[in-house]
Amino acid sequence: GSSTAVWWTIDGWDAKDLAPRVTIQESEELWPLKNKVVESVLTINALTPSDLQKNYTCFARNSQGIKSRQVILARKAPNYMIELGCALGFTLLIVVTSIVVYHCWWIEIILLYRLYFGTDETVGDGKEYDVYVSYARNAEEEEFVLTTLRTVLENDYGYKVCVYDRDSLPGGIITDETLACIWKSRRLLVILSSNYLVNGTQSLLELKAGMENMINTGQIKVILVEFEPVRKMGHVKELKRLKTVSTTIKWRGVKSQDLSSRDRKST
Secondary structure, three states: OOOOEEEEEEOOEEHHHHOOOEEEEEEEEEOOOOOEEEEEEEEEOOOOHHHHHOOEEEEEEEOOEEEEEEEOOOOOOOOOHHHHHHHHHHHHHHHHHHHHHHHHHHHHHHHHHHHHHOOOOOOOOOOOEOEEEEOOOOHHHHHHHHHHHHHHHHHHOOOOEEEHHHHOOOOOOHHHHHHHHHHOEOEEEEEEOHHHHOOOOHHHHHHHHHHHHHHHOOOOEEEEEEOOOOOOOOOOHHHHHHHHHOOEEEOOHHHHOOOOOHHHHHO
8 A cells, every 4th residue: 555654834844854944753553454653743842023023834644645734823822820829919919918017016007197198087077186194183193194194195296185183274163074074085084093993073973974985975085094003993883894895094103104005195
């Protein structure tokens, strides 16, 4: 019978003449009854855009005649999975980093935002003060509130602070003036100490008024500052409830005096 052959042409030229840029590998597999399968693989090294425009034809000849098939080269569709994966990974990294940064330095972030960009919480809420300070009326706590705390909040961070003994109207009824000052404030800052928990004091009146305002209207936020360790507070039910839902900041004396300390910033 006739000999068998398989060959390639590129734009009518024999592909073997285009070596070494084009290589052809052939293999044969013998089948029963003297049949065989011939495989011819054409490889183009360093493919260029012009190669996509050429005509590739594979010819096969045996005793039955000659047959040919054309091959069309197409540009591979771009795979965006890598770029998409990188973008998602980068986004996730930013989100995780932001969460970690906020978790570690949320106090500094809030204070810096207020210091440089201000805040819109004062618009339309009818409040006059940012914070009302509630404390036991004795020499040590008064010095802390009027000297240290007021200076930090007003001078360093621009808060409007209401201190009853300084900002209330003279000659008024203590109960009425206390409630009025608290209603004009956005936050109630409670300076906790053993003296604060004495029954019948103005400080407990302020605590109960702030607690009632927070529960009934939600227009005031109560923040606890532990000026000194307080062991027995169970008899003040308002304070016990507040400890479970409000922020408690521990004042550490000399360690908290530095402007950069987190205790001072938290306050």
